[in-house]
Amino acid sequence: MTKTGGAESAPLTPSERKADPRLIAAIVASALFMQNLDSSAVTTALPAMARDLAVEPARLGAAITSYLVALTVFIPVSGWVADRFGAKRVFMAAIVVFTAASVLCGRATGVPELIAARVLQGLGGAMMVPVARLLLLRQIRKEEMLSAMAWLTMPAMIGPISGPPLGGFLTDAFGWRSVFLINVPIGALGLLLVAWKIPRVPPGNPGPPDRVGLALIGTALALFMFGVETIGRGVVPQDMPQAGLVLGLMFGWAAMRHCRRAARPALDLSLLRIPTFNQSTLAGSLFRIGAGTSPFLVPMLLQVGFGKTASEAGMVSFATALGALAMKPLARPILKRFGFRTALIGASLIAAVGVALPAAFTPAWPLPVIFAVLALGGLFRSLQFTALNTLAFADVPSARLSAATSFAGTAQQLTQALGVVLATTTLEASALVAGRHALAVHDFTLAFLVAGVVVAASAPFFARLAPEAGEAVSGHRVTPAAKRLPAE
Structure with missing residues (x-):
């Protein structure tokens, strides 16, 4: 107990x-x-x-x-x-x-x-x-x-x-x-x-709850998310999104200072001292930002770029979910065979290719081929998500599970929004440089490539994990000679 x-x-x-x-x-x-x-x-x-x-x-x-x-x-x-x-x-x-x-x-x-x-x-x-x-x-x-x-x-x-x-x-x-x-x-x-x-x-x-910490975190997140969701959309006065972002970062800095000093902080930053939680949360956030662009970009490309109907775009986009379903029975044996460190590095690099590959799509590509490419991409993204969600809690003591789930949930929600922001910002910047108001296929090409680079950038951070990381969960066993401490 x-x-x-x-x-x-x-x-x-x-x-x-x-x-x-x-x-x-x-x-x-x-x-x-x-x-x-x-x-x-x-x-x-x-x-x-x-x-x-x-x-x-x-x-x-x-x-x-x-x-x-x-x-x-x-x-x-x-x-x-x-x-x-x-x-x-x-x-x-x-x-x-x-x-x-x-x-x-x-x-x-x-x-x-x-x-x-x-x-x-x-x-x-x-x-x-x-x-x-x-x-x-x-x-x-x-x-x-x-x-x-x-x-x-x-x-x-x-x-x-x-x-x-x-x-x-x-x-x-x-x-x-x-x-x-x-x-x-x-x-x-x-x-x-x-x-x-x-x-x-x-x-x-x-x-008692950390009321000061909750107030600072809530204010920081509300302001930051307001800025992220409204910037460049013309739905509020021009300077308000930038002000929201700046104030959100300021309150966020104050919240982190408070949480480092509080006895029972609203956001337990000491969880980041657990290597598996640290890498799955921080490096995992980088991966999720890049991968989170695909559900937004693919339907947009098919409808805006290729002139497909919403039904056609929806059915083709569903290929990613089918790939994810196919990975479900494979995730456990893969992680048992290779361990979290190797699997996360490999899957992030392969997933990066899958995220970037739609940059090569053209209207001449048959829809079944596009479907197959998206399904393969979903396969490895599913492996990565399963591994990250499992590794995050592999070494968290039972007494700290509540704090860990709140921390991880906050991080994942932020990355969901930032993935869409990455996609929309890249699209709008590409069109602006080209002197266009309407989106073109070239804009989507650049957005997919940028997203792929962001996904691939998470791989070096996963390399910081020890080979035996999460072995109690994966069942992967590393010989004593092969074990090492995580990189500092």
């Missing part, structure tokens, strides 16, 4: 568990799928929403921004809330909040009402992602972690890919409100399965 800031908690023993860890992961993943599906499907429905609400489409960018800001701001407190009230109880409450907010979004009659409902959705989503991971980690042993994480990773891969075609279909067939209302049956089913199959995790006493 270990202590978490005064609270005693530990993973349940095999005799205490009521469900197979893969079943737990699949049930938890259903809620994460709902969230990721919603996030990507809403973008497809924006033009129809703008027409119905009688506003310019650019104004409705706030419907996406408000959700991302709320999601990012509330993630740091999720670990404390889960410890205080119990991870299962908080997760179920998060599903209820997210689903109820989806109904409010679907019933919105104006932009302010829609934005308020999206902020509430962000609150529910912030509790779902890290608490879901914590809920799973509390139920499994280290040797089960890799298999469970492979199941948990799938929603992150499938949701953003399947969201655009599903969002387009629902909008055309039933109207934009159905994009939100589809969450009701998914949320209800997920809630029932969690209540029925997932064992209870008792609440603890984590002590």
Whole structure:
């Protein structure tokens, strides 16, 4: 039994568990799928929403921004809330909040009402992602972690890919409100399965929250995300995005200083002293930024560059999800054979090629060939995501799992936004240099190449891992002579 800031908690023993860890992961993943599906499907429905609400489409960018800001701001407190009230109880409450907010979004009659409902959705989503991971980690042993994480990773891969075609279909067939209302049956089913199959995790006493740290982190993230989501879009006065970025960085610096000194910080920076958590979080963030451009760039290239329909673009983009599905049974044997260090280096380099290769696409490429290339790219990105999500918690003590899931969740949410920013900034810069207002195929070529370079840049950081890193999770064994300390 270990202590978490005064609270005693530990993973349940095999005799205490009521469900197979893969079943737990699949049930938890259903809620994460709902969230990721919603996030990507809403973008497809924006033009129809703008027409119905009688506003310019650019104004409705706030419907996406408000959700991302709320999601990012509330993630740091999720670990404390889960410890205080119990991870299962908080997760179920998060599903209820997210689903109820989806109904409010679907019933919105104006932009302010829609934005308020999206902020509430962000609150529910912030509790779902890290608490879901914590809920799973509390139920499994280290040797089960890799298999469970492979199941948990799938929603992150499938949701953003399947969201655009599903969002387009629902909008055309039933109207934009159905994009939100589809969450009701998914949320209800997920809630029932969690209540029925997932064992209870008792609440603890984590002590008082770090209110100063949470306020500084929340302000920093809100300002930074506001700047990131509005810069160059013309939806707010010209200097506001830059001011948001600068103020966000200033508050972020103050938050880090505070968290280094606080006894129980809102963001536990000492977790970065754990080599496996450090590399999977920092180097993994670089990888995720580059890889996160693909779900945005590929459908845009096919529609804007090649003149394909939304349905065609959606179905071809789905190839990445199929590649991810194919990797699920292969991830464990690959990591057992090569270990985390070698697998992460190799997969990042191969994934970099997969991310950059669409730069060679032309309208003359047959869609089946494009489909195959994207599927292969999804294969190795899935391996990388599974490895990163597993390695991050391989050496984290049970007492610090709550802090680790909050930290990792915040980092991953930031990289999701930064991946889109990298893509849009490169596209707009390329068009600006060429003296054009409209995007051309050449702009996408440059964007894919830049994204590939960013992905490849993560490989040297993974080389800093020791060969035996995460061996208790992967099952990979390194001879004593081959072991070394991680590079300083």
